[in-house]
Amino acid sequence: MRERIMETSLQQFLEHGIRKMTLQKLVLVLGISTKTMYKYFSNKEALLEECLGLHYKDTEKGMAEMLRDSPNPVAGLVSIYSKAIELDFGTTHLFYHDLNYYYPELQDKVMKKYVSSALETVTSLIQQGINEGYFLAYLKAPIVLESLTVMYASVTRNRTYKDFTLKRELIKHTIVIYLRGICTDKGLAIITQLKELSI
Template identity: 25%
Template sequence: MKERILAEAERLFWKFGVRSVTMEEIAKQLGISKKTIYQHFSDKEQILYQVIQHKTSRNQSEMDCMVTDTANPVEEILNVLNMMQKNADQVSPNLLMDIKRYYPQAFSLFRQYKEGQIMRSILENIQKGILQGLYRADMNPAILARLRVEQIELAFNHDLFPSDQYSMHDVQAELIHHFVRGMLTEKGFEVYNQYVNKGKEIQPIIYENK
């Protein structure tokens, strides 16, 4: 029952944001009483905290497998984009802002994940790309990794990217493609264009290093 509650809460939080989802709504969707939920969780923030624990753990496992299965750092970072985009349009733009403003313990957990695992993964990707000649050697990997980490939160900023004008899918795609292209060498662009063209369902666009 606890796992069912967490799974349904995650679905509702991601779709509608956290503040708008009540304990009554979670109970209603599961066909149980609020009392049953309170037997497992003291309040909504405790549910949210454990949802984020589970979600970040799953994400990290996926990313670790991705690193093992990909041929190079360019493919790796673009596969991360594909992972993010799977359910991008099903994620409420209010999600992260709700957590940041109203649920400090849960947001602290997200920040730990962002500053630890995500930051380390991006930094390692950049360093590998430089060693393989796919990324420029004249960059500061720590600064670029920090930039990419902050872009994750930036995509959820409703003031910058209102949901009635921009989809989460498009925002994430523009940010990460811009980020990757700024790092590529000529050799890196060859790999990048192969990957992008392979994934095009319509006529491909060839990006050139200018």
């Protein structure tokens, strides 16, 4: 029952956003009593925390598959940020908007717990790109990842951009410019081959 509540609630959060989905609405969708809901989760935030854990585990699996299919580190990094932008600004944008603006501390807590191996994977990908001559030799992979993370968060979490209608384009150009800036000529050739970047 606990797993069913989590899976169904996550789907509802992704589809309708977090703020709109109350425990009462979730109970109706699930066809269970409020008592049953409270047996497993003390409040909405406790439920959301478990749902986020489930979501980030699935996201990490998807990222691993994506990277397996990438022909080189540049394409891999572009794929990762393309997917992130699709999630943040695509059909699940309400979920990510609510998460970034109303639950950032909870998101950070869950990400710290579930995303550390994914961050290690991305750091390794960047290091591979440096070693293979796609990215500039003097770069430090953890600093590149931290820079990308800070830039991404500056758009998705900064209230300055809350009502900014071009957020998707802003993040796209910010990331593309940064990626071009860390590339060698070999890496730039890959970005040029990608032509219409999906990010």
